[in-house]
Amino acid sequence: MGRRFVISAVLACAALSAAARTRPHYGGTLRIETQGDPWQMPDGIARRLVLDTLTTVGDSGGAQPALAVRWESQNAEHRWEFWIRSSVHFQDGEALTADAVAAALTDACSHPAAACPWSAVHGVGPSVVFTSDSPVPDLPELLAQTLFGIGRQDASGAVVGTGPFRVTGFVNGALTLVANDDCWAGRPFADAVEVRTRRTIRDQWLDLSVGKTDIVEVPPELLRQAQQQHLNVLVSRPVDLLALTMSPNGAFASREMREAVALAVDRTALYNVIFQKQGEVTASLLPEGLSGYAFLFPSDRDLDRARALRGGANPSLVMLGADDTGATMQLAAARLALNLHEAGFNVQVTQAGSRQPPALVLRRVHLEAASPRPALDEMLARFGQNGTVNGTDAAALWQAERGVLDNEVTVPLLWLPRAWAAGERVRDLRLSVDGEPLLADASLEGAK
Amino acid sequence: MTLRQKMLLMLALTVMGVVAAVGWTGSVRVGHVFEDMDRQQTDLLVGQFQHEFNQRASDTAAAVDRMAASDTLRRIAFDLNNGGDSAPYLTVAVPLAEEYRLDYLELIAHDGSIISSLQWTARFGYKEPAITAAGKPAFLKQEDLPDGSSQVGLFAVRTVAGSDPPLYVAGGRQLDAGFLRDFSVPAGTQIFIYKNVSGPFDAHNFAGPLQGPDSGEHYQALVDDARSNARNAEGVVYPTSHSEDSMSVTAIPLKGMEGDVLAVLVVANSRRSMVEVQRHIRDIAYGIAGLGIIFAVLASLWIAARISRPIEELARAAGRVAEGDWETRVDIRTMDEVGALARSFNNMTRQLAEQRERLVQTERVAAWRELARRLAHELKNPLTPLQITVENMVRAKKLPKKQFDEVFKESTATLEAEIENLKTIVGRFSDFSKLPKPQALEMDAREAVRRVVKLYGPALEEKHIELGTAISAEPLPILGDSELLHRALSNLVLNAMDAMPEGGTLTVSAVRAREMVRISVADTGAGLTPEECERLFTPYYTTKQHGTGLGLAIVQSVIADHNGTIAVENVEGGGARFVIGLPFAESVEA
Secondary structure (H helix, E strand, O other): OHHHHHHHHHHHHHHHHHHHHHOOOOOOEEEEEOOOOOOOOOOOHHHHHHOEOOEEEOOOOOEEEOOEEEEEEEOOOOEEEEEEOOOOEOOOOOEOOHHHHHHHHHHHOOOOOOOOOOOEEEEEOOEEEEEOOOOOOOHHHHOOOHHHOEEEEOOOOOEEEOOOEEEEEEEOOEEEEEEOOOOOOOOOOOOEEEEEOOOOHHHHHHHHHOOOOOEEEEOHHHHHHHHHOOOEEEEEEEEEEEEEEEOOOHHHOOHHHHHHHHHHOOHHHHHHHHOOOOOEEOOOOOOHHHHOOHHHOOOOOOHHHHHHHHOOOOOOEEEEEEOOOOHHHHHHHHHHHHHHHHOOOEEEEOOOOOOOOOOEEEEEEEOOOOOHHHHHHHHHHHOOOOOOOOOOOHHHHHHHHHHHHOOOOEEEEEEEEEEEEEOOOEEOOOEOOOOOEOHHHOEEOOOO | OOHHHHHHHHHHHHHHHHHHHHHHHHHHHHHHHHHHHHHHHHHHHHHHHHHHHHHHHHHHHHHHHHHHOOHHHHHHHHHHHOOOOOHHHOOOHHHHHHHHOOOEEEEEOOOOEEEEEOOOHHHOOOEOHHHHHEOOOOEEEEEEOOOOOEEEEEEEEEEOOOOOOOOEEEEEEEOOHHHHHOOOOOOOEEEEEEOOOOOOOOHHHEEOOOOOOOOHHHHHHHHHHHHHHOOOEEEEEOOOOOHHHOEEEEEEEEEOOOOOEEEEEEEEEEOHHHHHHHHHHHHHHHHHHHHHHHHHHHHHHHHHHHHHHHHHHHHHHHHHHHOOOOOOOOOOOOOOHHHHHHHHHHHHHHHHHHHHHHHHHHHHHHHHHHHHHHHHHHHHHHHHHHHHHHHHHHHHOOOOHHHHHHHHHHHHHHHHHHHHHHHHHHHHHHHHHOOOOOOOEEEEHHHHHHHHHHHHHHHHHHOOEEEEEEEOOOOOEEEEOHHHHHHHHHHHHHHHHHHOOOOEEEEEEEEEEOOEEEEEEEOOOOOOOHHHHHHOOOOOOOOOOOOOOOHHHHHHHHHHHOOOEEEEEEOOOOOEEEEEEEEOOHHHHO
């Protein structure tokens, strides 16, 4: 009897122990390192932890309730009304109101990257009402963008939101956030998040290998290397578009010259070598997996036609810059310059800090939307292009996109994923649909 | 210029010439010595460069050899030869180059396409023709860089050990300022490399151990010469206007495998030392020349005391002799040629004085003889009637008183007439001896001429002599005695009238000839013989039957008293012309 009891007790302890390992633990400080500024607009990682949006994008790509519990459109989508979740408070204790939401959205529209489609937004009781001159069918998906995070300044001037973490300080290059116990979505598992900024990838990986950090960035070109090193890598779908944009005046005033540039670029070399076969070669503003028609846009290089279109005139010097001073982007820009040189263009890569705006710019543009039409709207807005989508089917989207790309101002090159590597003690880390780590859902092994 | 000045100038020029020749020779010689030193120094540096170049080439080749045999590259080659992807090796050149201390490195596939490039990462996939040099010694190669520039480097290409198909590795080291820093360059010498030789000259393409040359554009001619002709070019470069900043420059082309010039090594030696030595020599030469001039002055003064002063005294003495001082003598101070010259001069003046004295005595005797002859001739004519008259009176004393009275009366009348004739003759001689000194006053010579012409105009018409005048329209001022000049001119006009008994043309002119007033009286008579021309102005010489021979002598005396001259000449076509020259009176003109 006693022996049976002992054996039963041992088995029960073992079962409890196993259950304890699979269940998330609260507590601990989640450490993450980044190259960039975590608070940068529009998609800094710390902003996502502090600020919530009215909606979020679900795995299916559609809008999901967040600070808004429901919404509806009126007047043929010229008017939208979003009902605010009740009993939600900012991190300083102030209650979330429709007016506060309207004020935050109005403030967000002042950012250059924002392309707010509404003409007015105001609070009406528990709801926020948007009115616009033209229909905005995808407003719920649009409001899920990080850019439209809801926040306000507290008495000390610090930004406070309704998110799972709140900022407590910035010391020695590290931004510290602590868990918001009263978060409407529930308290995060980690007690705190420490974001160390301006860290090179090499340093991040070194810190990860010695246990000084928990989550680090993995650029696409190093993804294969990270996997070879057996890092715990989480990879998103293609969410960053690498594209070459041209100023439609000066050397590239004519469409033929822009088309020559588009035909001269060698996407395959970028894909195969510089970005180590990560992502996908594209000539479309949307990834193939999202639109289903991206393959229809030809992405092959045609150097002879490029040369023919450029003509035999002596080329004037054209500067090519990248919107990112990172080595990979600079290398890609140098490669494109070589490609264009083969086609007869006289292209030189600008150095960082050049005063003269380059005629050619290599840009890396992030996509947050996860459904085709909002995604196309978002990309058009990011590239400053005007396009109208007449319909919801793929043919209408393709038609709209082709209309935009036909002017050859924007030359899509590659769709790239985002990737992160997590340390051994991090559990349940997932990525959002746009490739950002969902730190509120992650917990730490060994936390109490 | 005096003899003394000539001697001074000659001596000074001689001294300066000698000093200049010595200075120039010394300066040129110093220049040659320095040029030889420059050349030796340049040769030394070039040899050092060649040695360093070869050493660097060996080091580079050795580094690439080691790399080609390394496990790292062998693994990469094995991976690629077994179907591995080359993309992961895109940046492998970076750590490899760091490990083997190379400035340039490329991994190249067997088909020549670049797998990894240190110097231009984006060039992956492009062809690199340098693989043809695999296994060869290190060579110079120009490497294009992403920023559009190009650099020259020492390259070696090797095949990775055991790779089949071959994997090539091309590594190099930059031929730049760092390379030049290894050189031991003597003070005053600079060494540069001119890169990017393919384009037009640009002074920014110079690289030196510290920096490029100051005013690099001054080196253009030599660099262009070296790179276009692919041979050494030498010359002098003047970076500033100061000659001491000039440089002796040798531009040496650095060639690649194909013999094409890829860079130019420039060795510049300062000419400051040489220029300063030359300047020092020149300053010394100037100093010596200055002292030489002073010496020449002193020497000429001394030499003048010995040579030029006796000659100057001789010259002055000769001048005095010319002025009529026949008693002039010079001192004989030396026994040399100058002394002999002075002695000869004294002898000459002495002989001249003696001859003159003899001539004067001879002429005086001749004059007295002539005077006696004239007096005898003149007095003889009236004395004969006097003698006959007196004899008649003696014979008439025997006649009756009435006849005697008639004879006496006639005889006394004759005696009175002849005595009067004798008195006239004596009076003329007395007048000649008592010719007055002229009372010189300012006068116009034209007035004297016009007065004579006016006086004798009627007489000329009576004798059928045509009168021609050529009198200056401008005043002809002279200092003269108008009466004496009138008398002289009248004499000439009367002589001319006598010369033309059958009529003719008398031409009188008065014009200015330089500083003289020239008055001429010409006739168209028979003219004069040479003897007559020579003796015409001798007193008591006459060609007339009843002339006294004093007229022209008086004329000459008057003209001489006016410091003038008179000459006679035959006129072409017949006739004679008397020409009087009188000094032009400047004060009157003013």
